[in-house]
Amino acid sequence: MSQSRETAEATSFAEAMENLDLKTPQQGETLRGTIVSISGDDAYISYGGPSEAVMETGELEGLDIGDQIEATVVKTGSEIRVSRKLIKGKASLDQLRVAYENRLPVEGKVTGRNKGGFEVNVAGMRAFCPLSQIALGKIENPDSFVNQTIEFRVTELSDDGRRIVVSRAALLKEAAAERAAETRNRIAPGAELTGRVKTLTPFGAFVDLGGIDGLLHVSEMSRRRVTKPEEVVQIGQEVHVKVIKIENDGKRISLSMKDQEPDPWHDVSDRYTPGTQFSGRIVRSTDFGYFVEVEPGVDGLVHVSQLPHGIKPGDAEVAIGTTVQGWVREVDQSKKRLSLSLRAVAVADPWETATQRYSIGRVVEGTVDHGAAPGIFVELEPGLTGLIPNSEIAAPQGVNPAEAHLAGEKLMVRIMSIDPQRKRISLSHEAAKAAADREEYNKIMDERNDEASGESAMALAFRRAMEAKKGK
Numbered sequence: 001m002s003q004s005r006e007t008a009e010a011t012s013f014a015e016a017m018e019n020l021d022l023k024t025p026q027q028g029e030t031l032r033g034t035i036v037s038i039s040g041d042d043a044y045i046s047y048g049g050p051s052e053a054v055m056e057t058g059e060l061e062g063l064d065i066g067d068q069i070e071a072t073v074v075k076t077g078s079e080i081r082v083s084r085k086l087i088k089g090k091a092s093l094d095q096l097r098v099a100y101e102n103r104l105p106v107e108g109k110v111t112g113r114n115k116g117g118f119e120v121n122v123a124g125m126r127a128f129c130p131l132s133q134i135a136l137g138k139i140e141n142p143d144s145f146v147n148q149t150i151e152f153r154v155t156e157l158s159d160d161g162r163r164i165v166v167s168r169a170a171l172l173k174e175a176a177a178e179r180a181a182e183t184r185n186r187i188a189p190g191a192e193l194t195g196r197v198k199t200l201t202p203f204g205a206f207v208d209l210g211g212i213d214g215l216l217h218v219s220e221m222s223r224r225r226v227t228k229p230e231e232v233v234q235i236g237q238e239v240h241v242k243v244i245k246i247e248n249d250g251k252r253i254s255l256s257m258k259d260q261e262p263d264p265w266h267d268v269s270d271r272y273t274p275g276t277q278f279s280g281r282i283v284r285s286t287d288f289g290y291f292v293e294v295e296p297g298v299d300g301l302v303h304v305s306q307l308p309h310g311i312k313p314g315d316a317e318v319a320i321g322t323t324v325q326g327w328v329r330e331v332d333q334s335k336k337r338l339s340l341s342l343r344a345v346a347v348a349d350p351w352e353t354a355t356q357r358y359s360i361g362r363v364v365e366g367t368v369d370h371g372a373a374p375g376i377f378v379e380l381e382p383g384l385t386g387l388i389p390n391s392e393i394a395a396p397q398g399v400n401p402a403e404a405h406l407a408g409e410k411l412m413v414r415i416m417s418i419d420p421q422r423k424r425i426s427l428s429h430e431a432a433k434a435a436a437d438r439e440e441y442n443k444i445m446d447e448r449n450d451e452a453s454g455e456s457a458m459a460l461a462f463r464r465a466m467e468a469k470k471g472k
Helices: 003-019 093-101 169-186 350-357 429-452 457-471
Strands: 030-039 042-046 053-056 068-075 080-083 105-113 117-122 125-130 149-157 164-167 192-201 204-208 213-217 238-247 252-256 277-286 289-295 298-303 323-332 337-341 363-372 375-381 384-389 410-419 424-428
Touching: 053 068, 093 105, 093 149, 117 149, 117 164, 125 149, 149 169, 164 169, 192 213, 213 238, 277 298, 289 337, 298 323, 350 384, 363 429, 375 410, 384 410, 410 429, 424 429
Parallel strands: 053 080, 125 164, 213 252, 298 337, 384 424
Antiparallel strands: 030 042, 030 068, 042 053, 068 080, 105 117, 105 149, 117 125, 149 164, 192 204, 192 238, 204 213, 238 252, 277 289, 277 323, 289 298, 323 337, 363 375, 363 410, 375 384, 410 424
């Protein structure tokens, strides 16, 4: 190509550029263009000017490359910076109307407060924000918003611009909805999240997970028993929780913090073997017994049949909060069950040698356990209980034999029969009384015979001692 031709083409290009109307936009002017690229925090917009305008990607609100966009010039110079928000500086009523019609956020400065709300300066124009629209929820200190520059949405705009009403709460609700949508994608049973305690109730705490609230029930706050949520968490506290249940189409989310603590049940069978003594606090009652907290996170059941002799459900001795001592009966670590007794328990099976210790005809002392239709059950030792049939109980006329003796009463009984295989012992109170009467009768008769022989008291004592010695 000849030099004359290159010179001619350069001149033609320069002239063409001069003929283009490439006016530099002014601050506050509205630009319309197309998103041509997105890089990091910046989006680049082609509007037909000498360079592309730049806008923060956070303002795209779902728009992408190729979409049309309208924004306000907020900075000129080496680059044209635009925003979909109206911010510092003057703006025309037309521009404010664009923001109103397109639901674009605007920036305003709270200049004062009156009875109904706040005075707000929006791009040089006076606006009003109702008290209820300055924030979400209860407002503790309304004066704290004065002199703050924050974002609003225009909710009302008269034709002449004399009535402008704005709302900050509307933007906060939208932001919360966006966060909620993002959070909902992360919420699933087993998910571990970080949230902030929002409110406390008698039954737990509501935790803000990011626009979505979940319930942290008192029973899930700790492995130890918690009666009041404030014992563990406080409003505003950041907590790490696990999602344990989602119900009602995701509207009800149950949370837990228990997994952050070691499981006290993992070695319970080693620490609480049958026969081990314990001391604990009664924390709950049921129709069948009482639950006792033997240590934080470990509760055991005292069945009503294992209450002390003479103690009935509802008595002051077993009131909620009472500290009791007793013995461990059974342990099932896999099912997290601990069976307790407030009576002494047998560490071995007492029935294996029962016939050796309780021969038929022997008179022994027992403790009344309870009465029932067949008679009275008497505990001879821990784990060994026999029955006195109604026929062997002396009761006043009109009195139910099963109610003739109170629980806890000491009673002399005679062994009538014993069956270790079926774990049954038949007892008699009448036979024991008869044996005692015979013994007393024989004693009296011996004393009378001694008196008839004319022996002195000293001689009588000497003779009996010798007889006892020979008997050995």
